[in-house]
Amino acid sequence: MDFxxxxxxxxxxxxxxxxxxxxxxxxxxxxxxxxxxxxPQVLAYAASVIAARLLVPPEFGAFxxxxxITQIGTPIGLAIQAIAARRLVKNSANKHHDLLRFGFEIxxxxxxxxxxxxxxxSSIFNIDYIVxxxxxxxxxxxxxxxTQLGIAQGKEFYLKxxxxxxxxxxxxxxxxxVGLFIYPELISVGIGFFGGTVLSAIVAHFILGNSKxxxxxxxxxESIKELWRATxxxxxxxxxxxxxxxxARIVLTPEESGIYTVGxxxxxxxxxxxxxxTVVLFPKMGRNDSSALRLAVLGTSLIGAGYIAVTxxxxxxxxxxxxxxxxxxxxxxxWLFAIExxxxxxxxxxxxxxxxxxxxxxSILLWVGSILSTISVWLIASDxxxxxxxxxxxxxxxxVIIAAITELRHRANERSDPSHT
Numbered sequence: 001m002d003f004x005x006x007x008x009x010x011x012x013x014x015x016x017x018x019x020x021x022x023x024x025x026x027x028x029x030x031x032x033x034x035x036x037x038x039x040p041q042v043l044a045y046a047a048s049v050i051a052a053r054l055l056v057p058p059e060f061g062a063f064x065x066x067x068x069i070t071q072i073g074t075p076i077g078l079a080i081q082a083i084a085a086r087r088l089v090k091n092s093a094n095k096h097h098d099l100l101r102f103g104f105e106i107x108x109x110x111x112x113x114x115x116x117x118x119x120x121x122s123s124i125f126n127i128d129y130i131v132x133x134x135x136x137x138x139x140x141x142x143x144x145x146x147t148q149l150g151i152a153q154g155k156e157f158y159l160k161x162x163x164x165x166x167x168x169x170x171x172x173x174x175x176x177x178v179g180l181f182i183y184p185e186l187i188s189v190g191i192g193f194f195g196g197t198v199l200s201a202i203v204a205h206f207i208l209g210n211s212k213x214x215x216x217x218x219x220x221x222e223s224i225k226e227l228w229r230a231t232x233x234x235x236x237x238x239x240x241x242x243x244x245x246x247x248a249r250i251v252l253t254p255e256e257s258g259i260y261t262v263g264x265x266x267x268x269x270x271x272x273x274x275x276x277x278t279v280v281l282f283p284k285m286g287r288n289d290s291s292a293l294r295l296a297v298l299g300t301s302l303i304g305a306g307y308i309a310v311t312x313x314x315x316x317x318x319x320x321x322x323x324x325x326x327x328x329x330x331x332x333x334x335w336l337f338a339i340e341x342x343x344x345x346x347x348x349x350x351x352x353x354x355x356x357x358x359x360x361x362x363s364i365l366l367w368v369g370s371i372l373s374t375i376s377v378w379l380i381a382s383d384x385x386x387x388x389x390x391x392x393x394x395x396x397x398x399x400v401i402i403a404a405i406t407e408l409r410h411r412a413n414e415r416s417d418p419s420h421t
Contacts (some may be wrong), residue, residue, distance in 0.1 A: 026280065026281075028158065029156070029158040030277065030280050032158045032159060032161075032162045033158055033161055033162050033165070033276045033279055033280050034276035035162060036162025036163065036164075036165035036166050037162075037165050037275055037276050037279070039165060039169040039170065040165055040166075040169025040172070040173065041169070041272055042169075043169045043170065043172075043173035043177075044172075044173050046173065046177065047173040047176050047177050048063075048067070050177050050180060050181075051176075051180060051189065054180045054184040055180070055184060055185075055186070059185070059186055062125065062126070063186065063189060065125045065127065066125075066131070066132070066135045066136075066186070066189070066190075069121065069125075069132075069136055070135060070136060070138065070139060070193075071238065071242070073110065073136070073139030073142065073143075074234075074238060075231050075232075075234035075235040075237075075238055076106070076110065076139070076143055076146075076227075076231050077139070077142050077145070077146035078146065078230075078234050079230035079234050080102075080103055080106060080143055080146050080150060080227060080230075081146040081147065081149045081150035081153065082150065082230050082234075082282070082355050082356075083099075083223065083226050083230055084096070084099045084146075084147050084149075084150025084151050084153075084154055085150040085151075085153040085154035085282055085283055085286065086154065086282075086286045086355070086356060086358070087099060088150075088151060088154025088155055088283075089154050089283045089286035089287055090286065095210065096151045096155075096210075099147055099151060100144075100147060100148070100151070102147070102223045103143060103144050103146070103147025103148075104144055104147075106147075106227070107140040107143045107144040108140070110137075110139050110140040110143055111137055111140040114133060114136045114137045114139070114140065115133060115137075117136070118132040118133045118136060127186065128186070128187070130190070131186045131187055131189070131190040132190075133190075134187075134190030134191055134193065134194040135189065135190045135193050135194070137194050138172065138193040138194045138196075138197045141194075141197040141198045141200070141201040142168075142197055144201045145164065145168050145197070145200060145201050145204055148164055148201070148204045148205065148207075148208050149161060149164050149165070151208060152164060152208060153279060153282060153283065154283055154286075156283055158280070160207055160208060160209075161279070163204075163207045164204040164207055164208070167200045167204050167207065168197070168200045168204065170196075170200070171196040171197060171200030171203070172192075172193055172196045172197045172200060173196070174196065175191075175192035175193070175195055175196030175199070176188070176189050176192030176193055176196065177192070178192065179191055179192040226358070229358075229360045230355055230360060232360070233351060233354070233360035233362065233363035233366070234351070236366035236367050236370070237344075237347070237351055237363075237366055239366070239367075239370050240344070240347075240366050240369050240370045240373070240396070240399075241271060241344050243370050243373055243374065244264065244340075244373065244377075244388060244389065244392045245260065245261060245264050247373070247374060247377045247388060248260040248261075248264075248385075248388050251377060251378070251380075251383040251388065252383055252384070252385065252388065256385055258327075259327055259329055259330055259385055260385050260388065260389070262319065262323035262330060263330055263333065263334060263336075263337040263385065263389065264337065265322050265323070266311060266318065266319075266322060266334055266337040266338055266341065267337040267340045267341030267344070268341060269307070269322075269341065270304055270307050270308075270337075270338050270340075270341025270342045270344070270345060271342075271344045271345050271348070273303055273307065273345070274299060274300040274303040274304065275345075277295075277296050277299045277300055278300070278348065278349050278352050281293075281295060281296045282352055282356060285352065285353050285356035285357075286356040286357070288356075288357060290411050293350075293407070296349045296352075296353070297346060297350070297404075300345050300346050300349050301342070301346055303342075304339075304342025304343075304345055304346070305342070307338050307341075307342060308335055308339055308342060310338075311334050311335040311337070311338040312335040312338075315330075315331045315332065315334045315335060316328075316331050318334055319331055319334050329385075330385070333385060333386055333389070336386065336389045336390065336393065337389055339393055340389055340393050343393065343396040343400055344396060347366075347396060347400050347403060350362070350400070350403040350404065350407060351363075351366070351403075353407060354407075362403060362406070365399060365402060365403060366399070369395055369396065369398075372395050373391065373392055373395045376391040376394070376395060377391050377392075
């Protein structure tokens with residue numbers, strides 16, 4: 001009897017040690033990856049600020065259009081990162097060469113598409129063809145870097161993951177900043193973005209390691225279908241996240257639209273700030289670990305709540321830091337944008353939880369949300385900054401509730417029927 005009791009104590013002790021080690025590793029991962037993710041985000045913001053100072057207004061307007069166009073390619077990179085991570089979670093013995101080849105092939109396809117679509121876009125936005133080719137073409141090496149990120153993420157190599165994020169941020173943004181200081185024209189931005197991203201992909205290749213002659217392997221099975229499903233789901237999210245700026249441009253006065261744009265920057269900070277949590281916990285979500293998703297939602301919500309509190313009690317500081325004192329009208333409203341961005345962040349976590357188990361049907365909900373947001377803004381009798389952001393908050397809150405309830409029902413079905421997927 002005593003021997004069995006000792007055995008039980010030993011088993012409990014070993015489990016507690018294991019849990020402590022996992023918790024410590026998770027905390028270390030969050031800190032390391034969070035720091036790595038902050039580099040490209042801060043440097044991208046710095047590049048925009050410096051471009052605003054060095055470019056003449058018409059060219060800075062073109063710079064903004066260029067940035068907007070490249071955002072369209074973001075879901076492709078994020079999707080291939082998620083696919084690579086998910087594949088490696090399911091098969092940790094995979095040497096990842098097939099994934100690198102797939103990412104490389106998609107990068108080439110993106111570059112070829114860039115050469116074609118830059119012709120009409122050059123006329124529409126009145127930007128030189130070569131500048132657009134270089135700027136949009138930077139999406140191609142970004143897709144390959146995203147594949148490398150997904151491999152490091154899936155294998156939970158946190159230091160390598162952070163290192164690739166840092167190299168990408170430095171390569172892309174610093175190259176553009178240096179180019180602007182040397183020759184303050186749009187062509188410098190294009191060369192900096194494209195050349196810096198290509199260089200980052202090369203350096204990241206060595207950071208990742210164990211990737212020699214990956215192009216000689218066979219491509220991963222059914223990769224195109226997976227990429228399409230994940231891309232359209234993430235694209236639906238990015239449309240929802242960005243649609244309010246377009247609506248504000250249409251229904252508000254030019255002055256109010258400018259104020260709303262500053263508010264959007266506040267929302268984007270809330271949206272991207274907790275991203276490290278999802279990146280670190282995604283592999284565990286891929287193992288169908290419901291506690292990982294709960295932890296991701298909880299962590300994202302807590303960060304959002306803290307950010308909302310800061311924007312509410314230190315609104316003047318936040319607005320002045322982001323947009324300057326010329327946007328004083330936003331002092332009393334900036335916390336609403338923090339709520340909007342935080343809800344977007346929670347919705348993103350729930351979406352990644354679905355992608356982790358290859359379920360992207362939730363994208364229908366996101367497309368419906370974009371339509372409802374448009375209708376609700378158009379139906380408002382008096383359009384102001386507050387009414388537009390409030391409409392988006394209302395729609396997004398409903399989407400979060402529906403997505404959360406759907407997730408809870410899925411987990412309940414899994415518990416009652418183990419064969420349910």
